[in-house]
Amino acid sequence: MSTFNIWKPQETAWCPGCGDFGILNAVKKALEALGKAPEEVLMAAGIGQAAKLPQYIAANGLCGLHGRALPSATGAKLANTALTVLVNSGDGDCFGEGGNHFIHAVRRNVDMTLMVHNNQIYGLTKGQGSPTSDPGLVTVTQPRGVVSRSIKGPALALTLGCGFVARGFSGDVAGLAEIIQAGVTHKGFSFIEIIQPCISMNKVNTFMWYKERFKDIKEIDPGYDPADRRAAMVQAETWGDVIPGGILYQNPEGPPLEETIPTLAKGPLVKQPPRTDENLEALFETFM
Amino acid sequence: MTELNIKLGGFAGQGLQRAGHILSQALVRSGYHVFAIQDAMSRIRGGHNFYQLRVRSEPVAAMTNQVDLLIALDAESVSLHRHELVEGGLVIVDGDTVDLEIDDKHIVDLPMKKLAVETGGKPLFSNTVALGFIAGLLELGLDPLNALFKESFKKGDLAEKNAKAAAAGYELAAAEKGRFKKSLPPKDGPRRMFLNGNEAAALGAIAADCRFMSAYPMSPSTGIITYLAKTEDHTGLVTEQAEDEIAAVNMAFGAAMAGVRSMTATSGGGMALMSEAISLIGNAEVPVVIVDCQRPGPATGLPTRTDQSDLQFAVFTGHGEFTRAVLAPGNAEQAFYDTVKAFNLAEKYQIPVIVLSDQYLADSYYTVDPFDLSRVTRETSLLTDEEAAKLTAYKRYQFTEDGVSPRLYPGQTKHLVLTDSHSHDETGHISEDGVNHEQMVDKRLRRREAVIDEFEGPERFGNRDAGVMILGWGTNRESLIEAVEALIEDGNDVGLLYFHEMWPFPKAKVKKAIAHAPRLISVEGNATAQFTQLFTQYTGRSDIEKLLRYDGRPFLSEELTDDLKDMVTK
Numbered sequence A: 001m002s003t004f005n006i007w008k009p010q011e012t013a014w015c016p017g018c019g020d021f022g023i024l025n026a027v028k029k030a031l032e033a034l035g036k037a038p039e040e041v042l043m044a045a046g047i048g049q050a051a052k053l054p055q056y057i058a059a060n061g062l063c064g065l066h067g068r069a070l071p072s073a074t075g076a077k078l079a080n081t082a083l084t085v086l087v088n089s090g091d092g093d094c095f096g097e098g099g100n101h102f103i104h105a106v107r108r109n110v111d112m113t114l115m116v117h118n119n120q121i122y123g124l125t126k127g128q129g130s131p132t133s134d135p136g137l138v139t140v141t142q143p144r145g146v147v148s149r150s151i152k153g154p155a156l157a158l159t160l161g162c163g164f165v166a167r168g169f170s171g172d173v174a175g176l177a178e179i180i181q182a183g184v185t186h187k188g189f190s191f192i193e194i195i196q197p198c199i200s201m202n203k204v205n206t207f208m209w210y211k212e213r214f215k216d217i218k219e220i221d222p223g224y225d226p227a228d229r230r231a232a233m234v235q236a237e238t239w240g241d242v243i244p245g246g247i248l249y250q251n252p253e254g255p256p257l258e259e260t261i262p263t264l265a266k267g268p269l270v271k272q273p274p275r276t277d278e279n280l281e282a283l284f285e286t287f288m
Numbered sequence B: 001m002t003e004l005n006i007k008l009g010g011f012a013g014q015g016l017q018r019a020g021h022i023l024s025q026a027l028v029r030s031g032y033h034v035f036a037i038q039d040a041m042s043r044i045r046g047g048h049n050f051y052q053l054r055v056r057s058e059p060v061a062a063m064t065n066q067v068d069l070l071i072a073l074d075a076e077s078v079s080l081h082r083h084e085l086v087e088g089g090l091v092i093v094d095g096d097t098v099d100l101e102i103d104d105k106h107i108v109d110l111p112m113k114k115l116a117v118e119t120g121g122k123p124l125f126s127n128t129v130a131l132g133f134i135a136g137l138l139e140l141g142l143d144p145l146n147a148l149f150k151e152s153f154k155k156g157d158l159a160e161k162n163a164k165a166a167a168a169g170y171e172l173a174a175a176e177k178g179r180f181k182k183s184l185p186p187k188d189g190p191r192r193m194f195l196n197g198n199e200a201a202a203l204g205a206i207a208a209d210c211r212f213m214s215a216y217p218m219s220p221s222t223g224i225i226t227y228l229a230k231t232e233d234h235t236g237l238v239t240e241q242a243e244d245e246i247a248a249v250n251m252a253f254g255a256a257m258a259g260v261r262s263m264t265a266t267s268g269g270g271m272a273l274m275s276e277a278i279s280l281i282g283n284a285e286v287p288v289v290i291v292d293c294q295r296p297g298p299a300t301g302l303p304t305r306t307d308q309s310d311l312q313f314a315v316f317t318g319h320g321e322f323t324r325a326v327l328a329p330g331n332a333e334q335a336f337y338d339t340v341k342a343f344n345l346a347e348k349y350q351i352p353v354i355v356l357s358d359q360y361l362a363d364s365y366y367t368v369d370p371f372d373l374s375r376v377t378r379e380t381s382l383l384t385d386e387e388a389a390k391l392t393a394y395k396r397y398q399f400t401e402d403g404v405s406p407r408l409y410p411g412q413t414k415h416l417v418l419t420d421s422h423s424h425d426e427t428g429h430i431s432e433d434g435v436n437h438e439q440m441v442d443k444r445l446r447r448r449e450a451v452i453d454e455f456e457g458p459e460r461f462g463n464r465d466a467g468v469m470i471l472g473w474g475t476n477r478e479s480l481i482e483a484v485e486a487l488i489e490d491g492n493d494v495g496l497l498y499f500h501e502m503w504p505f506p507k508a509k510v511k512k513a514i515a516h517a518p519r520l521i522s523v524e525g526n527a528t529a530q531f532t533q534l535f536t537q538y539t540g541r542s543d544i545e546k547l548l549r550y551d552g553r554p555f556l557s558e559e560l561t562d563d564l565k566d567m568v569t570k
Helices: A019-033 A050-056 A069-079 A091-097 A099-108 A153-159 A173-185 A207-213 A229-237 A262-266 A277-285 B016-029 B075-084 B112-119 B123-137 B143-152 B158-179 B197-207 B222-230 B245-257 B268-284 B311-316 B332-349 B359-363 B385-389 B434-445 B447-453 B474-489 B507-513 B530-539 B557-568
Strands: A041-045 A060-063 A084-090 A112-118 A164-169 A189-195 A214-216 A243-250 B003-012 B033-039 B046-056 B067-072 B085-093 B107-109 B193-196 B212-215 B238-241 B262-266 B288-294 B325-327 B352-358 B365-368 B418-420 B459-462 B468-473 B494-499 B501-503 B519-524 B544-548
Touching: A019 A050, A019 A084, A019 A112, A019 A173, A041 A050, A041 A069, A050 A060, A050 A084, A050 A112, A050 B418, A060 A069, A069 A084, A069 A091, A069 A099, A069 A112, A069 B212, A069 B238, A069 B245, A084 A091, A084 A173, A091 A099, A091 A112, A091 A153, A099 A153, A099 A189, A099 B245, A112 A173, A153 A164, A153 A189, A153 A229, A153 A243, A164 A173, A164 A229, A173 A189, A173 A243, A207 A214, A229 A243, A277 B197, B003 B016, B003 B075, B003 B123, B016 B033, B016 B046, B016 B123, B016 B143, B016 B193, B016 B365, B033 B359, B046 B075, B067 B075, B067 B123, B075 B085, B085 B123, B112 B123, B112 B158, B123 B143, B123 B158, B143 B158, B193 B197, B197 B222, B197 B288, B197 B332, B197 B352, B197 B359, B197 B365, B212 B222, B212 B245, B222 B238, B245 B262, B245 B268, B245 B288, B262 B268, B268 B288, B268 B311, B268 B352, B288 B332, B288 B359, B311 B325, B311 B352, B311 B501, B311 B530, B325 B332, B332 B352, B332 B365, B332 B447, B352 B359, B352 B474, B359 B474, B434 B447, B459 B474, B468 B474, B468 B530, B474 B494, B474 B519, B474 B557, B507 B530, B519 B530, B519 B557, B530 B544, B544 B557
Parallel strands: A041 A060, A041 A084, A060 B418, A084 A112, A112 A189, A164 A189, A214 A243, B003 B067, B067 B085, B085 B107, B212 B238, B212 B262, B262 B288, B288 B352, B325 B352, B468 B494, B468 B519, B519 B544
Antiparallel strands: A164 A243, B003 B046, B033 B046, B033 B365, B193 B365, B325 B501, B459 B494
């Protein structure tokens, strides 16, 4: 039995057969394989069905606002660098409401792992187009079909200088667990797009649709070098009959933000001793 | 009591701010109290700017519209401010750069540009020539200026050039001494701090042991993050410039949830973006301090001016119902101690606390005694490691009598911490149970009374049982105190009930204070009398006369005295 099994029996709010179950299992597997204890882990999330994942796992949880998981996770990590921080977000949460935060979280390069559950549709609000919907998809709010171009998360992350970019599939729990494990181990910001069906709201991009297309990069190209940024960009933009999966890019892109802050070299902020009167008095002196 | 008012006027880019600041510091170090305001247009170069110092031998923190010395670096400064000159005052201008009215006996023609180029090599040293001239005229001596040049200008021979420019101005002062009667010779006294409201609030945060601050730059609040960033390696406080105000407040929320004291700072527009997270902070019961430096709205409004029109916004912003506190400090001292208090209230009651400052407080410079650290306490509801180790089970939102649940941070013990923005049960898990929801709403609102108990209640000045009680709040404090003193001296029966603890409204304490006041006059820097509305709602007194100003400028003490006198004697 997993040490990360839910600590309070609770019915999930996910539809039976939802891809989120596979992702939850993969997260647990990865954390167990890494030998993490539940109290060392902080699962952060915004709002949406993906963002409910921290509710169903035995770990610390920071469930904030729609789109705002990354800034709150950033604050938490800077406050306590001893925490292993993972963020679960959906395509609407991360690229719609939270698009600006995504851009800057990647730039900031704080050591955390972002998983974006991408089902190309808004599930919880019942079937509106998402920033990753394929153009042409007919939805309740796009009755003539989606016109806006879809965001390719991995490609966007690469242009922003992300040091770890991967794509997993909720239907491949073992493979996804390996990717998450590598993401958590990677020092810096790790981005994992996880394609998953929304069995209730997206009748086009179904489980079979993804399963037929999702192909591990090592199968596509046995000689693939994940340190090659240009090659990674080609794979990150590929979305059609084949959707390349696995670790598309991994290369440290400079130190994580927290390693550049001298104060944090003394240990986690939350563990540091209280500030002294002498420290204050020295500042007062500068105003005299 | 000695009092002297100096105004430096010019366009942005002439180094007015630095010159005014150096002169102020020189006077504070020479034993005087200085209150200084800056008036700038929202641009980096050009536009009319001024820096005004009010110098007294006694404490001072309000501004006057009278000027003894006007240093005009451009013609506009003369036309705009000549009328403020008192009898016996002087206007110092450079006849080489400004056309002079020949028949104005108050004008001193000081060849600032010529001397600046001769000594410093650049016209930019003109204001330093003026500083030297003032130091001579006031019998202050050159030593305090020269010491400050050395501290302020570390690059190359800048300090030396400034000293030479000042000496050139100083020499010319002797000839004009007969035209100016006042002087400010150096005197002994305790060492005092000279700082602005943003710096005082930042120091308050440091004293409160704030460890994390994130913000998005927005005038007039930016000085808080810049000061905290500048001192980061000394204080061990971590700052992060966020991509927007939404991220700024959510970062502070995350850091606070993870166990460190956290804050953000912004102005009205940014505060609007933070509204959603303030509601989150209320629901998630996480302590965060938010500083709102008000400027006139709506929308972009007047970015470099002052206003008191965010009061009801601060009190009501955020959807849903939860407890919050709002403090509105009246001067630099209160900015320091109220910020400390904001952290204590936030930590103890796990609520958002808003410190409502404004441009006038943020940018004005005050002379204060060094803050008293024995008055600084650090109160919290966070369990110590020892207390935490004794817990056999843990529920983040455990129901308690006072509504405050024991707080742990993630990783502190083996107990897991789940913080949630949904309606949640005691463990933090999502709950759609109606009874639980009501209990949670009640739990969060229950803290309101305890927060009020932490308030000292409104401050009282003037006559206690006055026939006319004046109501004021926030940064009008000092002008109001001066006005009430002047009115009493003039034989009027007035008192002042001053508020800086704004919310929750301390109803019982206020009702007692106004029980015997037949007339109430409320003074506010907004158009709709926002505080008066709250006051009426909680006290039942609707017969309140109002004095409102919302032109983006602060109340000056004489203007306020005159306006109040008209109302009081009516």
